[in-house]
Amino acid sequence: MRSYTCRVCGNRLFFENSVCVSCKTPLGYSRTERDIVPIDTDDRTYTDAEGTVWHVCANLGLSGCTWLTTEAGGLCFSCGLTRTRPNDADLEGISNYAPAERAKRHLIAELDELGIPILDRTDDPRGVAFDLLSSVAEPVTIGHADGIVTIDLAEAEDAHREKVRAMLDEPYRTMLGHFRHEVGHYYEAFLITDDETRARARDLFGDETEDYQAAIDRHYAEGAPADWQQHYISQYATMHPWEDFAETWAHYLHISDSIQTAEQFDLLRPAPTASFRERITKTWMPLSTALNMMNRSMGSEDLYPFVLSTPVLDKLEFVADLAAASGKAPAAEVD
Template structure:
């Protein structure tokens, strides 16, 4: 995540700021400029080309600070949400902003790394959409199917999410992590195409044609293989090749974004992650020492490790493959 500054008074800003706390200027996030920009008293911003942008209609509903092309309309990020809690679901609406914040962060991740983000409003078949559902009155299963990512808004609650994390013996569980994992399924569906790419994916992750439900049943009845830590990032990744890919994809985003943020705040001085030809060099040369230091800082505060994972050698090959997909053609360009 970039380090932002107010264009009016040069005060430090953060990604979700809608007002500069120093000078009081109203703000909006320009996806095109990848910058926080000042808006006038009517919530308008005029870019360098003369286009007029407007504060998103969902500022007060979900805390969205992004700029929309149409006055009174939604921004690009909000347009990706297909379903949200109804207005009578007060608990769902209370949890909703956390999910939307994570989704906006995800889109910036993808933009930074050069992955196309195409909504189902533009491409109903191959596009991406989000169903952000409240589990107050129904069971919600987090997942992906045909470009639709479903998120359980109950995961916005820290106490609930920690309870689930402990029950599943997971080292890490966050709302942003859910978004990054599930969008990995989407991009595997979109980008792992063609005989050569499919063959390499199967070589690294396994045969994706395995019966998914049977593999789930096996995983929860037998558990992971005894040597899982030698070949996988997590026990969940051992369940099915699709899950191994999605876990690897999520860590690719975790690592890339954290390194960028560390660079923006002066904790490391490296070229952008996208400038490296091999992602394994990013991991071994930058990420391992940086994450070790960050883990030690967390421990100094009595906190759990920031990155509670060990990356075995086979996972470096998997991360390299995922990173290589940045140059893969997407379905919208086909």
């Protein structure tokens, strides 16, 4: 995450701040400026340098959204990507809706920082949409299908998420991680469109035309191969080439965001000219080792409990190159 500063008093701000705790100025997040900006206390608007008037998202009270929109009483770009949310009468679902939307905003802000286009499905059939569903009344399966990402809002509850994590023997499970993984499925289809890139992806991840249901059945019946850490980022990635790509994409975002945060808070010196592979080997590996030791010093689990073998580095490099080239795709409309 970036380090933000209040334009009124110079106090440090954080991504979700709606008010400066120092000068009490109301705040909003401008996606066009990628910055937190002051809101007029009288009419709750912000006027940018071009004279465009921006309004606070209608979901500020519902989900704590601080993003701005050009439409008075309308939804911001992030909230507009949500196709389905819980009914207001579903109090448990609504309570879990806010942290899910917060994770989605984090995801979109990072995609913007990396220059990766994210299209609104209501404007472009190639775009993405999100169904944020409550599993209070019936089970919800987290997944992706044809540009629709489905999230079980129960995953916002620490106890539920930890129970599932332990049951599946996962080293890591977060709401943001779910969003990063599921959009990985979307971007595999969105960005791999030519034969040469597809052939390279198959060399690294395997043949994506393999029967998916059969792969799921095999994985849960037999588990991951004994030597999985030599070839995959996680046990889940061994299930099917689609899951290998999505897991790799998620870790590309994990690593990119973590390095940027460390740079923003002066834990690292920025190295913008380094390749992503060099950033991993020379920056991320030493940093994540140190952070793991810090967590252990506090009696906590490792922050990044993953092994990055040479085949995994090859996959991460491919995904990073794919993401870097994605600027050639149609740009997202900013609202």
